[in-house]
Amino acid sequence: MNDRLSTSWGAYDLTRFPADPKDQLRAWSAADAYLLRHLAGEEGAPAVDLSGTVVVVGDRWGALTTALAAHGPVQITDSFLAREATRANLARAGRTPDETRLLTTRDAPPAPGAEGGGVDVLLIRVPKSLALLEDQLHRIAPALHAGTVVIGTGMVTEIHTSTLELFERIVGPTKTSLARQKARLVFSTPDPARAAGPSPWPRTYTLPADSGAGAGLTVVNHAGIFCADRLDIGTRFFLGHLPRVRAGAHVVDLGCGNGVLGTAASVAAPDATVTFIDESFQAVASAEATFRANAAEGAEAEFLAEDALAAVPPGTVDLVLNNPPFHSHQATTGATAWRMFSGARAALRPGGELWVVGNRHLGYHVKLRKLFGNAQVMASDPKFVVLRAVKGGGR
Numbered sequence: 406m407n408d409r410l411s412t413s414w415g416a417y418d419l420t421r422f423p424a425d426p427k428d429q430l431r432a433w434s435a436a437d438a439y440l441l442r443h444l445a446g447e448e449g450a451p452a453v454d455l456s457g458t459v460v461v462v463g464d465r466w467g468a469l470t471t472a473l474a475a476h477g478p479v480q481i482t483d484s485f486l487a488r489e490a491t492r493a494n495l496a497r498a499g500r501t502p503d504e505t506r507l508l509t510t511r512d513a514p515p516a517p518g519a520e521g522g523g524v525d526v527l528l529i530r531v532p533k534s535l536a537l538l539e540d541q542l543h544r545i546a547p548a549l550h551a552g553t554v555v556i557g558t559g560m561v562t563e564i565h566t567s568t569l570e571l572f573e574r575i576v577g578p579t580k581t582s583l584a585r586q587k588a589r590l591v592f593s594t595p596d597p598a599r600a601a602g603p604s605p606w607p608r609t610y611t612l613p614a615d616s617g618a619g620a621g622l623t624v625v626n627h628a629g630i631f632c633a634d635r636l637d638i639g640t641r642f643f644l645g646h647l648p649r650v651r652a653g654a655h656v657v658d659l660g661c662g663n664g665v666l667g668t669a670a671s672v673a674a675p676d677a678t679v680t681f682i683d684e685s686f687q688a689v690a691s692a693e694a695t696f697r698a699n700a701a702e703g704a705e706a707e708f709l710a711e712d713a714l715a716a717v718p719p720g721t722v723d724l725v726l727n728n729p730p731f732h733s734h735q736a737t738t739g740a741t742a743w744r745m746f747s748g749a750r751a752a753l754r755p756g757g758e759l760w761v762v763g764n765r766h767l768g769y770h771v772k773l774r775k776l777f778g779n780a781q782v783m784a785s786d787p788k789f790v791v792l793r794a795v796k797g798g799g800r
Contacts (some may be wrong), residue, residue, distance in 0.1 A: 408432050409454040412472045413445035418500050421466050422490035423712060428740065431440045432490065433468035435586040439529060440558040441472055443582075443590060448796055457525025458515055460548075462541055463532050467491025470507075478528075481545075483510040483537060483629055486742050509686040509710075510537070510629075514545045523548035531559030531591070535567055536606065537629030537687065542575040543604035549576065549595040551683070557591030564589050575601040604628070607694065617645035618669040625694035627687040629729075639728055640665060641790055643762035646779040646784040646791045650674035652725040657682060657752065659714065659745055664692025666726045667698050667706070675701040680717065682709045685764040696787060713741075714748030725749040725759045729769075743772060746794075750776050761792045 408419045410433045419432035439448075446452030455476040462481045463468045471494045472481045482488050488507055494504065508514070524545065532538055549555065555576055557564070560586050569591065573578040577596035581589055606628040610618045616636060626633045637646075641764035643666065650656060650670045654677045658667025661681040671679045681692040693708045701707065709716055715727075727749065729742040742763075749759045759777070763769045765785065770792055773780035777794035784791040 410438065410441075410468055411473065412438075412441045413447065414441075414472050414475060415498070415627045415721060417468070417471050417494065419466060419468055419471065419494050419722070420490065420497075422493060423744075424493070425678075432466040432494070433637060434465075434529065434560065434588070435560040436523070436560050436563075436588040437468045439582075439585050439588040439590060440469065440556060443556070444473075444528075448582075448661045449584075452558075453526060453531075458523065459526040460515060460545065461528045463530035463537075464491065464648070465530055467494040469528060469530065470505055471495055471498050471500070474498065474504050477504055477506075479506040479508060479510070479515055481508045481510060481514060481541070483532075483685050483687050484713060485686065489712070493730060510541060510685045511690055514684055516548050517550070524553055525550075527555045529555070529557040530555050531563050531568060532629070533563070534629040535571065536633055538568065539575070540604045540606045540628030540639075542571060543601060546575055546595075549609045549628060551597050552597060555593040555595060559589065559591075561587050561589050564591060575599070587603065607691065608633060609689070610634065611699075614733050616641060618647045618673060619644040619665050622665060622668060622672070623695065623698040624663050624665055625691055625698060627691045627694075629685065629687040630663050630691050636665065637718045639762050639764070642784070642786065642789045643726075643760075643791060644669060647673075648724065648758065648760055648783075648793070650677050650724060652676055654678075655680070655721060655723050657714065657717065657725045657749075658692070659725050659727040659749065660684075660729055661692045662688050662728070664688075664695040666728070668696050669694065670724075670726065671700050671704050671706065673694065675704050678705040678707075680707045680709065680722075682711050682714065682717075684712060686710050686711065713745045714752045717748075717752045719751045720754050722749075722752045723754060723757050723758075725753065725761065727761045729763065731763065739767070739772075742767070742769065746776050747773055750794075750796055752778050755797040757796045759796075761794070762789055763792070764788060765790050
């Protein structure tokens with residue numbers, strides 16, 4: 406896979422994170438390249454003035470931030486993996502850390518000061534989640550001014566009428582470009598008189614009585630979390646078949662999302678210690694809010710935005726609960742699940758257990774047997790299966 410991105414500012418060898426020579430997914434897209442060509446004046450319009458404050462939202466693997474590093478961009482990302490990829494790609498390009506600012510979606514965005522300022526150029530890689538786009542536009546809109554250049558970019562399949570309506574409602578008049586290599590640009594002109602109001606996120610709901618171990622729990626979802634208004638059916642099935650948590654156990658909710666699995670474990674065993682891990686900063690914030698809304702006083706928990714179990718010391722975990730994703734943005738991949746499973750095996754104590762829920766067709770039992778030497782079906786229905794793997798063999 407050729408991951409070299411050629412731009413007016415130079416050519417860059419880019420990688421995703423964690424770097425994997427077997428990974429066939431590229432670290433930049435035609436949407437990134439189209440936006441960079443437009444900024445440089447290569448698409449028929451004049452080059453964009455990048456001398457002011459440049460903010461890049463949703464840069465998936467740091468391609469935009471790396472190419473524009475000479476202009477001191479501020480990156481805002483929901484992804485721990487994207488932030489680490491950006492750091493690696495900047496270093497590979499010979500850029501120093503102080504040339505850019507790497508913020509998360511939970512940090513305050515750049516804001517105008519007493520003498521004006523704010524954001525002069527806003528570049529947005531359109532995310533898969535419309536809710537995340539809505540939330541981020543609401544958060545950054547107060548920093549825009551009448552002269553701010555606002556450009557979104559994405560593949561044609563990622564930009565819908567609803568996408569354009571969000572830009573129109575929160576920022577101002579919006580139009581799109583012609584498609585190039587199945588990519589499209591979105592141009593929005595800030596309207597200072599437009600009062601978009603506050604973000605409608607986060608959202609809170611209570612789980613119904615048929616939610617197994619989660620019945621009655623209060624769930625808090627920040628924007629961008631999968632199934633924001635209801636419990637996803639895989640997690641609902643898992644909650645009906647959670648293992649018993651022994652007293653004093655260290656439990657990890659891996660790929661925690663809104664944290665309902667780990668919270669249910671903590672409610673069932675208040676003296677357990679639960680570690681919530683997700684690569685999404687929005688997810689970790691959701692998990693913490695869900696835990697705080699339900700956990701017993703004094704219950705212990707840790708909240709980590711990380712690459713799977715990389716930050717958990719080996720041999721320190723009794724139980725891992727996992728509902729692994731099988732998409733990386735628009736691509737379907739089993740790499741994330743494999744990294745989660747292998748990380749779980751390292752983190753578990755001898756006799757420790759990994760419990761996984763997944764679609765039956767994904768064949769996770771094959772991966773688990775290869776890693777653990779065992780995989781037991783604990784529950785199944787026509788769509789989902791709950792699997793148990795034990796480190797060191799069954800017991």
